[in-house]
Amino acid sequence: MASNHVRNLNRIITIHRIFHNPLLNARSFFSDASLPQTHPSHPSSLKDNELAKFASIADTWWDSEGPFKPLHVMNPTRLTFIRSALCRHFKKDPYSAKPFEGLKIVDVGCGGGILSEPLARLGATVTGVDAVEKNIKIAQLHAGLDPATSTIEFCCTTAEKLVEEGRKFDAVMALEVIEHVADPAEFCKSLAALTDPDGATVISTINRSMRAYATAIVAAEYVLRWLPKGTHEWSSFLTPEELVLILQRAGINVEEMAGFVYNPVTGRWSLSDDISVNFIAFGTKSKNT
Amino acid sequence: MNRVVKKTLSNVFALKIPRKPFCTEAVKVAGSTSVEAFNELEKNQTFSKVSPQYDIAIVGGGMVGIALACFLASMPMTKLLRVAIIDSNPALGSSLHIKKEDPPDPRVSTVTPASISFLQDAGAWKYVEKNRHAYFSKMQVWDYTGLGYARYNARDVDKDFLGCVAENKVLHNALLSSIKDSDFKTTIYPSRLTAMSLNTSSKSMVENTTSEEPLSARGHSAELQLSDGSSIYAKLVVGADGGKSHVRDLAGIKTTGWNYSQNAIICTVEHTSENGCAWQRFLPTGPIALLPMGDKFSNIVWTMSPTESNNRKSLTEEEFLKGVNSALNYGHGPHPTSSLLGTRDMFSWFKLDETISTNEFFEIPPKVTRLASERMVFPLSLRHANSYASKRLVLIGDAAHTVHPLAGQGVNLGFGDAFSLSRIIAEGIALGSDIGEVNLLKKYEAERKSANIMMMAILDGFQKAYSIDFGPLNILRGAAFHGANYISPLKKSIISYASGEHKLPIFF
Numbered sequence: 001m002a003s004n005h006v007r008n009l010n011r012i013i014t015i016h017r018i019f020h021n022p023l024l025n026a027r028s029f030f031s032d033a034s035l036p037q038t039h040p041s042h043p044s045s046l047k048d049n050e051l052a053k054f055a056s057i058a059d060t061w062w063d064s065e066g067p068f069k070p071l072h073v074m075n076p077t078r079l080t081f082i083r084s085a086l087c088r089h090f091k092k093d094p095y096s097a098k099p100f101e102g103l104k105i106v107d108v109g110c111g112g113g114i115l116s117e118p119l120a121r122l123g124a125t126v127t128g129v130d131a132v133e134k135n136i137k138i139a140q141l142h143a144g145l146d147p148a149t150s151t152i153e154f155c156c157t158t159a160e161k162l163v164e165e166g167r168k169f170d171a172v173m174a175l176e177v178i179e180h181v182a183d184p185a186e187f188c189k190s191l192a193a194l195t196d197p198d199g200a201t202v203i204s205t206i207n208r209s210m211r212a213y214a215t216a217i218v219a220a221e222y223v224l225r226w227l228p229k230g231t232h233e234w235s236s237f238l239t240p241e242e243l244v245l246i247l248q249r250a251g252i253n254v255e256e257m258a259g260f261v262y263n264p265v266t267g268r269w270s271l272s273d274d275i276s277v278n279f280i281a282f283g284t285k286s287k288n289t
Numbered sequence: 290m291n292r293v294v295k296k297t298l299s300n301v302f303a304l305k306i307p308r309k310p311f312c313t314e315a316v317k318v319a320g321s322t323s324v325e326a327f328n329e330l331e332k333n334q335t336f337s338k339v340s341p342q343y344d345i346a347i348v349g350g351g352m353v354g355i356a357l358a359c360f361l362a363s364m365p366m367t368k369l370l371r372v373a374i375i376d377s378n379p380a381l382g383s384s385l386h387i388k389k390e391d392p393p394d395p396r397v398s399t400v401t402p403a404s405i406s407f408l409q410d411a412g413a414w415k416y417v418e419k420n421r422h423a424y425f426s427k428m429q430v431w432d433y434t435g436l437g438y439a440r441y442n443a444r445d446v447d448k449d450f451l452g453c454v455a456e457n458k459v460l461h462n463a464l465l466s467s468i469k470d471s472d473f474k475t476t477i478y479p480s481r482l483t484a485m486s487l488n489t490s491s492k493s494m495v496e497n498t499t500s501e502e503p504l505s506a507r508g509h510s511a512e513l514q515l516s517d518g519s520s521i522y523a524k525l526v527v528g529a530d531g532g533k534s535h536v537r538d539l540a541g542i543k544t545t546g547w548n549y550s551q552n553a554i555i556c557t558v559e560h561t562s563e564n565g566c567a568w569q570r571f572l573p574t575g576p577i578a579l580l581p582m583g584d585k586f587s588n589i590v591w592t593m594s595p596t597e598s599n600n601r602k603s604l605t606e607e608e609f610l611k612g613v614n615s616a617l618n619y620g621h622g623p624h625p626t627s628s629l630l631g632t633r634d635m636f637s638w639f640k641l642d643e644t645i646s647t648n649e650f651f652e653i654p655p656k657v658t659r660l661a662s663e664r665m666v667f668p669l670s671l672r673h674a675n676s677y678a679s680k681r682l683v684l685i686g687d688a689a690h691t692v693h694p695l696a697g698q699g700v701n702l703g704f705g706d707a708f709s710l711s712r713i714i715a716e717g718i719a720l721g722s723d724i725g726e727v728n729l730l731k732k733y734e735a736e737r738k739s740a741n742i743m744m745m746a747i748l749d750g751f752q753k754a755y756s757i758d759f760g761p762l763n764i765l766r767g768a769a770f771h772g773a774n775y776i777s778p779l780k781k782s783i784i785s786y787a788s789g790e791h792k793l794p795i796f797f
């Protein structure tokens with residue numbers, strides 16, 4: 001059934017030219033007129049006048065009540081999962097304030113860095129990559145304001161390019177990205193190739209077969225605010241079974257999976273074994289591939 | 290079908306933060322070292338132009354602000370935080386020695402069992418026990434009409450005590466001592482906050498770059514200006530600066546509240562022998578409470594009209610004490626002849642309350658023989674901040690809510706705030722959050738606001754229904770059993786009382 005989703009496209013990146021008010025609509029952050037850009041942009045390459053320009057947009061990514069609110073609200077929940085899964089896998093002290101010290105982690109499709117920053121605060125050496133240059137600049141600017149996160153390396157590139165460069169990481173994260181890529185199976189292969197043989201891969205995405213109540217709340221956020229118009233049909237989302245399958249083909253065994261459930265009353269997400277709305281998977285490299 | 294690959298989630302994802310018994314060795318004498326721990330880096334920062342950067346700036350080092358620092362020092366997740374405490378109160382800087390023989394202070398707090406366990410876990414309670422304090426296991430409540438009385442005994446609820454009374458300075462010093470025991474990095478600024486800029490947007494951070502400092506040196510930080518001309522940066526500003534909170538005003542947080550046209554006189558008195566019980570009598574003008582303080586001392590909290598309070602304050606010691614003894618004995622009416630429980634039919638709702646000792650006789654409180662402190666007069670008021678948290682800012686203690694001294698609850702609510710905030714900061718650190726993030730801080734608000742409002746509503750209910758004040762004892766009991774699921778029967782009786790179903794002003 002995963003084959004439905006394997007697209008006959010070479011490029012992983014999807015380019016969308018729909019522009020809306022960049023301050024109001026998250027969609028514009030997933031597209032960039034000048035794509036694909038693969039050169040890494042280092043902090044030093046940011047000019048001062050550009051800083052001010054990107055600073056105001058950065059506030060949109062980082063406004064916890066703004067268009068990326070769902071990511072902000074979900075962040076503690078997914079970090080709870082990542083923290084426990086990685087501490088166990090890498091035998092790290094779960095009571096430490098910086099348990100990820102010594103781990104090299106890549107955040108693929110990092111956007112404004114909402115996940116990259118906490119990973120760095122937990123001690124990891126973080127590389128954040130995103131296909132959209134504007135997002136990378138925003139991420140750099142925001143992370144640069146805090147010494148605890150200013151060491152993150154942000155690059156405007158794709159997972160595929162990183163594979164070509166021969167980069168390897170202890171842990172590879174791709175959260176809420178796979179639904180944006182044209183060819184999820186190819187994308188998973190790249191993620192696998194970036195993962196060290198003893199490493200871990202973590203993927204999260206929305207479940208296609210969502211239940212009705214969640215559809216009303218979650219789908220609205222996803223479809224109306226996040227997804228480039230007209231390019232992603234509902235049917236292109238994966239179900240957990242499909243994700244497990246394509247990861248398996250890419251050489252990754254899913255070992256843990258958890259669901260995020262949304263409580264409309266408190267407006268908070270929590271981890272559960274109900275994977276019917278939004279789910280996160282932790283996998284390791286298959287030993288025999 | 291969707292549940293194909295889940296595995297033992299429950300134990301994998303439960304993130305537990307252990308509570309380590311704090312500081313088992315090297316118990317220092319209280320106040321023997323200074324908390325001021327300027328390390329080399331901070332010294333350099335202070336003397337060069339670059340303002341020092343902290344994780345947390347606690348504005349106000351009163352009991353609640355210091356309790357927060359103490360709780361943070363005691364948890365593995367938070368003990369590496371760099372914390373600044375801003376307060377010009379000399380009690381913070383110097384090595385304050387409290388001697389057991391020192392004259393008792395009129396400012397005391399009745400500490401509930403819940404607060405005691407917070408302080409125990411943080412390693413501070415042992416220092417309270419080294420100084421003057423009084424656990425009490427008995428209470429007696431009665432009124433001037435002579436209708437009845439109620440006695441409570443900790444035994445009846447399988448507890449050793451109902452609460453503990455300690456002077457505020459003893460509590461404060463105990464908290465400071467336990468911070469000194471730890472290797473927690475606390476810097477005390479003997480100064481006052483004068484201005485604050487929360488720098489909540491990246492834009493303002495970039496545009497306001499005036500200094501030569503790199504952006505990352507300041508971080509996503511609030512900037513605090515102090516009265517000595519210096520300034521510091523912090524990721525999180527905690528307003529623990531009391532009822533007239535400057536932090537709250539600077540942040541533009543409004544309050545709701547009102548004043549009652551009643552005052553309370555507070556003072557310490559002496560008996561000829563030790564008092565072991567908490568007493569409260571309702572008079573037509575308001576309640577009077579006598580709380581044991583240890584040794585032969587007791588604390589008096591006496592509510593009355595502003596005119597009467599001013600008169601009583603200026604009386605001679607002898608006349609004042611005469612008034613006290615009369616208020617606690619035959620003044621305004623006779624002793625009750627029977628226990629309320631003797632009349633079960635009439636007071637059947639009392640059955641809810643199993644803590645009432647059915648077979649104890651009415652007692653007369655010990656006579657007061659000497660005034661052992663000045664008499665302090667305070668107006669009664671209630672004030673509540675409309676919000677406790679915004680980006681980079683939280684309010685705790687009296688800065689968030691002020692109940693009048695009589696309730697004896699001010700500090701217990703504040704300790705609850707500090708405890709809750711410390712746990713939420715630990716949770717944030719465990720998940721790599723920016724500790725000034727509003728989503729994180731709103732969790733603290735959600736946790737505490739309902740608890741505090743409920744308490745305030747109960748207090749206000751009493752006030753409104755009887756236009757006399759509720760006493761510390763009632764409220765104390767409410768708080769004492771709050772955590773132990775005694776709340777539902779208790780709440781029922783409180784509410785039925787406050788809503789006017791039971792008109793007898795002797796209660797519990």
Ligand SMILES: Cc1cc2nc3c(=O)[nH]c(=O)nc-3n(C[C@H](O)[C@H](O)[C@H](O)COP(=O)(O)OP(=O)(O)OC[C@H]3O[C@@H](n4cnc5c(N)ncnc54)[C@H](O)[C@@H]3O)c2cc1C
Pocket residue numbers: 348349350351352353354375376377378396397398399480481482483529530531532534535536665667685686687688693694695696697698699700701703
């Ligand atoms: C006179 C009085 C008697 C009371 N009696 C009782 C009682 O018997 N039992 C009871 O439970 N409760 C009592 N209360 C209430 C109880 O004292 C308070 O609830 C408790 O002290 C609150 O602690 P806090 O740390 O929040 O505030 P506070 O104790 O008010 O401490 C605030 C601190 O902030 C500092 N500060 C203020 N402004 C600034 C600034 N701009 N910059 C830096 N620092 C600043 C002050 O120096 C002070 O140290 C009484 C209150 C008062 C006022």
Ligand SMILES: C[S@@+](CC[C@H](N)C(=O)[O-])C[C@H]1O[C@@H](n2cnc3c(N)ncnc32)[C@H](O)[C@@H]1O
Pocket residue numbers: 012013014029030031071108109110111112113114115129130131132135157158159174175176177180181226
């Ligand atoms: C919904 S956001 C998720 C951001 C971030 N991972 C998080 O969860 O906080 C999706 C991001 O993926 C990026 N993206 C989409 N396709 C990508 C690809 N093929 N390679 C790299 N980034 C991609 C988009 O630019 C966007 O920033």
